[in-house]
Amino acid sequence: MTMSASQREVEYLATQIIKEEKPVTLQSFSRELDVHVHHSKEVLLEYYQKNKDKVTASFIITGKSSKGIVVKLSHSESDLEQDLANFTEIHTIHVYCLHLKKISLTNSELAFEELKHPVDASRREEYFKNGLIKGPVVKAVKLQPGAQPIAKRDAPARTSTKAATPPVEAKPVKSAGLTSSYVSRKQNNDKGTGKVNTLSNYTSRKGEAKTIPTKRASEESSTGYQYKSRKQDAKQPKERIIVSNSNDIEEDFEMEDEDSVPAKPIKSNSTDLEKLFDDDNFSDIDVDEKEKTEEPATVIEEQSTKETKESEDVSSKAISEEPVQTITETASEEPEEETIQEIDEDGYITTIKKSNAPPKPSRPAARAKPAAETKVAPKKKTDGKKKQSSLMNFFPKK
Amino acid sequence: MLEGKFDESTLLKKIVDSVKDCVKLCNFNCTEHGITVQAVDDSRVLLVSLLVGQTAFSEYRCDRDVTLGIDLESFSKIIKCGNNEDYLTLLAEDSPDSVMTIFEDKKKERVSEYSLKLMNIDSEFLKIDDMEYDTVINMPSSEFAKIVRDLKNLSESLNIIVTKDSVKFTSEGEVGTGSVVLKPYTDMDKPEESVNVHLDNPVDLTFGLKYLNDIIKATSLSSTITIKLADKTPALFEYKLDVGGYLRFYLAPKFDEDE
Numbered sequence: 087m088t089m090s091a092s093q094r095e096v097e098y099l100a101t102q103i104i105k106e107e108k109p110v111t112l113q114s115f116s117r118e119l120d121v122h123v124h125h126s127k128e129v130l131l132e133y134y135q136k137n138k139d140k141v142t143a144s145f146i147i148t149g150k151s152s153k154g155i156v157v158k159l160s161h162s163e164s165d166l167e168q169d170l171a172n173f174t175e176i177h178t179i180h181v182y183c184l185h186l187k188k189i190s191l192t193n194s195e196l197a198f199e200e201l202k203h204p205v206d207a208s209r210r211e212e213y214f215k216n217g218l219i220k221g222p223v224v225k226a227v228k229l230q231p232g233a234q235p236i237a238k239r240d241a242p243a244r245t246s247t248k249a250a251t252p253p254v255e256a257k258p259v260k261s262a263g264l265t266s267s268y269v270s271r272k273q274n275n276d277k278g279t280g281k282v283n284t285l286s287n288y289t290s291r292k293g294e295a296k297t298i299p300t301k302r303a304s305e306e307s308s309t310g311y312q313y314k315s316r317k318q319d320a321k322q323p324k325e326r327i328i329v330s331n332s333n334d335i336e337e338d339f340e341m342e343d344e345d346s347v348p349a350k351p352i353k354s355n356s357t358d359l360e361k362l363f364d365d366d367n368f369s370d371i372d373v374d375e376k377e378k379t380e381e382p383a384t385v386i387e388e389q390s391t392k393e394t395k396e397s398e399d400v401s402s403k404a405i406s407e408e409p410v411q412t413i414t415e416t417a418s419e420e421p422e423e424e425t426i427q428e429i430d431e432d433g434y435i436t437t438i439k440k441s442n443a444p445p446k447p448s449r450p451a452a453r454a455k456p457a458a459e460t461k462v463a464p465k466k467k468t469d470g471k472k473k474q475s476s477l478m479n480f481f482p483k484k
Numbered sequence: 485m486l487e488g489k490f491d492e493s494t495l496l497k498k499i500v501d502s503v504k505d506c507v508k509l510c511n512f513n514c515t516e517h518g519i520t521v522q523a524v525d526d527s528r529v530l531l532v533s534l535l536v537g538q539t540a541f542s543e544y545r546c547d548r549d550v551t552l553g554i555d556l557e558s559f560s561k562i563i564k565c566g567n568n569e570d571y572l573t574l575l576a577e578d579s580p581d582s583v584m585t586i587f588e589d590k591k592k593e594r595v596s597e598y599s600l601k602l603m604n605i606d607s608e609f610l611k612i613d614d615m616e617y618d619t620v621i622n623m624p625s626s627e628f629a630k631i632v633r634d635l636k637n638l639s640e641s642l643n644i645i646v647t648k649d650s651v652k653f654t655s656e657g658e659v660g661t662g663s664v665v666l667k668p669y670t671d672m673d674k675p676e677e678s679v680n681v682h683l684d685n686p687v688d689l690t691f692g693l694k695y696l697n698d699i700i701k702a703t704s705l706s707s708t709i710t711i712k713l714a715d716k717t718p719a720l721f722e723y724k725l726d727v728g729g730y731l732r733f734y735l736a737p738k739f740d741e742d743e
Contacts, residue, residue, distance in 0.1 A: 266575050268573060268597060271489060271571045271573070272588070472641055472741070473739055474736065474738050475739050477734060477736045480736065481531070483608050
């Protein structure tokens with residue numbers, strides 16, 4: 087048997103094993119001398135066979151046993167036969183490690199021998215060249231679309247972005263990947279949001295606001311609408327309280343009014359209640375009648391609601407100024423005030439509360455009439471007749 | 485190659501939802517500056533003009549001008565497939581027969597892509613000149629939406645009268661009349677809550693509430709709406725996109741028959 091090992095290799099083995107009395111594994115041999123592991127195995131075996139007197143060898147057996155696939159480290163050649171018996175099928179047997187017979191090492195020590203050598207990632211290429219099994223290439227591609235099977239295994243590597251390679255163009259062939267060559271945008275996250283924020287086109291409109299008159303409560307509403315902002319009245323504390331109470335209730339009334347002609351059920355309830363409080367009933371009926379004649383209605387209500395002279399003055403002023411519109415005004419305001427009575431006087435007298443109900447139904451009707459009177463004249467005629475114009479009348483075709 | 489990346493799919497979702505009820509088919513014109521759309525509803529009363537500026541995208545690239553003829557109803561269905569927070573990417577070739585919409589979940593490892601076939605849409609492109617308006621109103625968009633929603637119940641027409649110190653919306657129908665009067669109001673803390681009226685000439689215009697109801701579907705796009713009015717001229721309702729761009733509606737007014 088001719089020695090396939092070079093002079094250098096034999097010398098290395100001799101120094102390491104015999105002189106330094108260290109074990110030499112096939113990997114360390116391969117690494118140190120920069121030879122392929124296959125060659126390293128051959129050399130080790132050859133060296134072992136020629137120096138059986140001094141050197142002992144451990145072997146690695148791979149194959150199948152009853153338990154499945156097994157890789158077994160066999161401590162020495164003598165153990166080999168015994169270990170082989172455990173295998174049902176043997177794939178490979180090769181030498182693993184050589185060391186002097188006189189230094190006895192356990193299997194574990196041998197196995198750990200390799201761990202003493204740190205793996206240097208920068209020398210990967212070297213390792214590969216010498217037989218380190220190269221797995222599928224791991225690319226730092228973000229969810230590669232239209233990808234070959236490799237792409238799946240790539241997934242975990244996505245996080246390592248430093249080595250990002252340009253994405254492979256997608257192929258229309260059916261695959262688990264996306265048909266578009268979409269690349270995950272998660273990395274871009276920070277960039278993206280930043281951009282959006284900084285480039286926001288929003289322009290503050292505070293400046294504009296200053297240039298424009300902001301008087302809210304000017305009394306002359308040139309639209310012809312005579313409603314007086316109640317915010318002015320708010321200066322009078324008592325009224326203010328009334329307003330806040332009334333709002334909620336008023337809404338309820340309006341709901342009923344819009345949905346249907348809701349008067350009847352309320353009426354029946356109220357009549358029952360009215361019976362209980364006959365005395366008050368009379369006075370309330372009076373109120374209803376008077377409401378129809380605008381001015382007294384407001385006055386009476388207000389009187390009944392623990393009013394101050396101030397509030398009376400305000401309402402009467404409003405009426406005196408514009409008799410026509412007071413109809414709408416009173417219509418909207420009366421229910422509020424009556425309901426106020428309810429709430430205010432709940433603590434004292436319950437009668438007024440019940441009597442308030444009957445006026446509700448009568449009001450929508452009352453409301454509609456004045457609206458028709460006041461507003462129909464100028465606009466309603468046109469409403470039906472108005473004709474929709476076309477944009478084509480205004481914008482020329484390009 | 486068109487590649488537009490939105491940081492969230494919400495924006496496009498809102499835009500499509502705002503427009504799809506008044507125009508079914510429209511051309512998305514993509515240029516290097518962004519995406520524009522001009523479309524007129526079937527009755528030719530309402531014109532939609534959309535600009536999604538480059539800045540609305542977290543990344544935008546358009547090598548060559550591309551026109552995407554899109555069926556908004558279908559597009560809307562596709563866009564609804566994405567969650568609001570998903571990344572959304574639009575992709576199209578240079579002369580595309582389809583447009584790709586891709587959603588990516590920000591947390592989970594989920595990417596979905598939808599391809600929508602494009603259509604050849606003949607559209608009349610109208611030339612809209614910048615013009616002087618008699619009145620410019622800035623107001624909260626939600627406020628305007630409420631007015632329209634409320635008054636829509638009463639009639640088909642909404643009359644808008646703007647005078648020196650107030651804006652009056654009136655709707656008169658058989659069951660009754662409703663009107664809402666707004667006055668300029670400045671909210672220093674929340675400028676978007678302010679109502680600003682810039683008036684050169686008083687105006688008195690009437691519009692179809694049906695169309696206004698379509699317009700207010702864009703309310704979610706912006707907290708404010710700018711309404712520009714001029715006598716006997718289509719009104720301009722503009723929702724500015726905070727991220728850059730706008731959605732504008734031009735609405736032809738209603739006239740008295742004899743005029």
